Amino acid sequence: MTNQNNSARNLAVDILEKIDEGSFSNIQLNQDIKSSSLIDIDKNLLTEIVYGVLQHRLTLDFYLADYIRKPEMTPRWVINLLRTAVFQMEFLDRVPDFAIFNESIEIAKLRGNDGIRKMVTGVLRSYQRNGKPSFDSIKNPVEKLSTQYSVAPWIVDQMLYELGEEKCISILKSINQPSHLAVRINRWNKTHADIIKDLEYEYTVTTSAIAKDGLRLSRGASISDTRSYIDGDLTVQDESAMLVAETMHLEKGQKVLDACAAPGGKTTQIAAMIGETGEVTGWDIYQKRVQLIQDNAQRMHLDNVKTEVQDAIAPREDLDESFDRILVDAPCSGIGLMRRKPEIRYLKSKKDSSDLHQLQLKILDNIAKMLKVGGVLTYSTCTILRKENQETIEKFLAMHPEFEQLKVETAKKIKQNRDELSLNIYPDDFESDGFFIANLKKVK
Template identity: 40%
Template sequence: MSKPVREVALEILLQIEKNQAYSNLLLNQTVNRSKLDPRDVGLLTEIVYGTIQRRDTLDYYLNSFVKKGVDSLQDWVKVLLRLSVYQLAYLDRVPDRAVVHEAVTIAKKRGHKGISGMVNGVLRSILREGLPSLEGIKNETKKVALEFSYPVWLVKRWEDQYGLTETKAMCQSGLEPPHVTVRVNQVKATVEEALFLLEKDGLKVKKGVLSPDAIVIEKGNVFQTDAYKQGYVTAQDESSMLVGRALGAKPGMRVADTCAAPGGKSTHIAEQMDDTGTVLSFDLHDHKVKLIHDQTKRLGLTCIQAEAMDARNLHDKVTEQFDRVLVDAPCSGFGVIRRKPDIKWSKREKDIQAIKQIQQEILKAVAPFVKQGGSLIYSTCTVDKDENEESVANFLAEHPEFQLDKTLKDRLPEKALARYEEGMVTILPQDFQTDGFFIASLVKQ
C-alpha cells in the first residue's frame, strides 16, 4: 500500500527545508522508489514545486491565521500548512474539503490532538475568511517579492539591473512550469525526421521557438521513446542550445569543454563537428563524468574524451592549444529558477561574489589554451550582470590579448538578438519561456 500523495509531499518538502536537498533530484528519487499511481505523480510534483515556489506568499497568508506567526510552529506543521494552503489558493482541481481532511489526518498521525485541531482551525478559517490581500504593502519591491515569492534582496538586485517591469516579468516567469525540450542529434537525423519519429512514438511535439535544433514536447514522456533511447534526440533547454551554435565549431577542430557535465553542450559541439576532430570534456567529479560518457554512448558519438578534472588545473594535464574553449561556468543559477525553485531560497547575496571569484579563476586558467585566432566562449545559466557582463569585463581588463567577438551575432538565430550587445547576448526567462542564459564570445588576437 503506497502512502498518500500529500504525506509523500510533506516528507520531500521537509528534507528540502532541513537538508538543503535539491527538489528535482529528491522528487525523481522518490517517484522512482515509491509505488505512486502515475496520476498521483503529477499532483505530487505540482504540490512540491508549487509549495517551494510560493513559500513566502504562503507564509504571509498563514501569518494572519497562526497566533504567534508561522515561524513559531514545528517544521513539519509549518510545511503541512504551507502545502495545504498552496492547494487551497492555487489548485482548482482539488476539492477544498479533501485538502483539509487530508491535512488533519496527517496531523493526527504525526502529532497530538492539539496540533490536528489547530491545523483544522487554521485551514477552516482561511476557507471562511479568504486570503489576506497584498494591497496594503506600500513598498513596491517588497510587494513584488511577496506577490511572486522571491527574496527581497534578489528582487531589489534585479530591479537595479533590469528595472521594475522586466523584474516583475522575470519573477512571474519563474513560477511557470518549464517545457521539456529536446535537441535533435544532427549526426543521425534532421529536425523533420526526429519530429516524425517522436510522433510515431505517440508524442505530441512541435518545433522549438528559439533554437533551430529544438523540439518542444507538448505531451508524452520522451525518455521512454525509441527515438530517445536510440540517440536521435537528447534533453536540453533551448537557450542552452545556443551555446553550441555560438561556439561555431567546424569538423576536424580541437575543442575543450571545461565544465562539461552532464554533457549537453559537449555532445552538441561533437554533432556540429560531424563527430570528427576532438572534444575534450572535463568536469570536477567522477560521477558527473560518467553522465557525459552515458550521454555520448547513447548518442553514438566517438570524438568526445571525458575525464574528471578541475578546470582551474588544466595545465596539469593539457599541453596543447585548442581552436575553441568553452567555459560554461559555475553560477548562481538564477536563470533556471522555474526548474529548480529552491535556488531562490538557498542562495545568498554574498554567494555571488564567491561564485564570481571561481569564474575568474577558471577563465584565467584556460586562457593560455586558446590558439591565436581561436575563441573562448563564456556562458552561464544566470541573469545576474555581476556574473555575466562584469565577469567578462574583468577578464578582458586583465587579458588584453582577447577581444569581444563581433561575429557572434552571425551564429545566433535572429530572434535571439533582442538583448545582443557586441560579442555578448542575454536571454531572460520571459523572452521565450526558456531558461535565462548569457553567452559571450571572445577572440584571441
C-alpha cells in the same frame, strides 16, 4: 480512503522536507515518483504540488503568517503540510476544499499527535473563514514584489536596479508559469523528420523558436523511457542552453575543451557538430559527474568525446595552446533557472553571486592559455545577473589584452539585450531559461 502513507499529498510533504534539507527538487521528485505506487493522475498532482509550493513559498508563508502563532516552534513538516493545503486552495481550482481539508488532517494525524491535528484543523478553518491578506499591506516595493512573486528580496532588488520595473515584473510573472519539456535532437544519429515522427506517437511536438535542433514536447510519458531517448536520438536540454554550442563558431575536425562539462548536454552537442574528425574533451571536478558525461556520450553514440576528472582552476601547462575552441559554462548562481528549479530563489545570496564572480575569473584566467591564437573562448552562464555576466567579461578582458570580444551571432528573431556583443536571454523572452553567452577571440 486513500492510504495516507502513499498519498500524493503526504509524499509532497516528504519531498519538500528533503528539499529543505538540501536535495534538488527535480532529482528528489523523480526518485520518489519512481519508487512510489502512484497512478499517473496522482503523479501529476504530486508534481504540481511540489513545484507549486516551491514557486509560491514566500507568498504562502505571507498568507499563513496570521494563522500560525509560533512558526519557529512548529515542526518543519507541519509548515510544509499547511503550505501544500493553502497552495491547493489558492492555485488549484479543480481540487475541492473539503478534500484538501480531510486529507491534510489525516496526514497530521498520521505523522503527528492530537495537538498537531487540532492545530492544523484550526489553521485551515480560520484561513477558510477569514481568507488571505492583501499584498497592499506591504509598503516596501521590493518586499511587496518579493512576497507577491515569491523571490528573495535581494534578487528582486538587483533585477529592478539592472533591468527596470517593467522587465523585472515580466520576468517574475514568467517564472511562476509551468516549465516546458525541451529536447535536443542528436544530429549524429537521425534526421529531424524521423525523430519528430517517432515522438509524435506519444507527444505533441513543436519545433523550437530559437534553437536549430530543439523541440518542445507536451507533458506525457517519461522521456527517459521512450525509444528515441534510449537509442540516443535526443537528450533533454533547455532551448537557451542549446544556443551556446550553436554560437561557438564550431567547424568539423576542431579540437574543443568543455571545461565545466557535467552532465554533458553541451559536450554532446559540440561532439555532434564537430563530427568524427573532431574531438571534445569534457572536464569536471568529480568522478561521479564525469561519469554522467561518459554515460550521455555513450547513449548518444558519440565516440569523439574524451573525459577527465579535472579542476578548471588547476594549472595544465601541458595543454598550452592546445584547443581551437574552449567553452567555459561557468559555475553561477543559476538565477536564470528559477522556473525549472524554483528552490534557487531562496538558496542563493548576494555574497554567493560575488564569490562566484571571483571563481569565474579564476577559471577564465587559467583556461585562457590553453586556447590557440585565433581560437574562440565561449563563456556562458545560466544567470541573469550582471555581476556574473558582463562584469566577469569586462574584468577578464582588462586582464587579458590578447583577447577581444566578438558579437554573438544568433537567429534574427533573437534580439540582443543590454549590449551589442554578448547575448542575454531572459526567462520571459521565449519561456526558456535565462542565459548569458559571450565569445572572446584570442588575437595574439
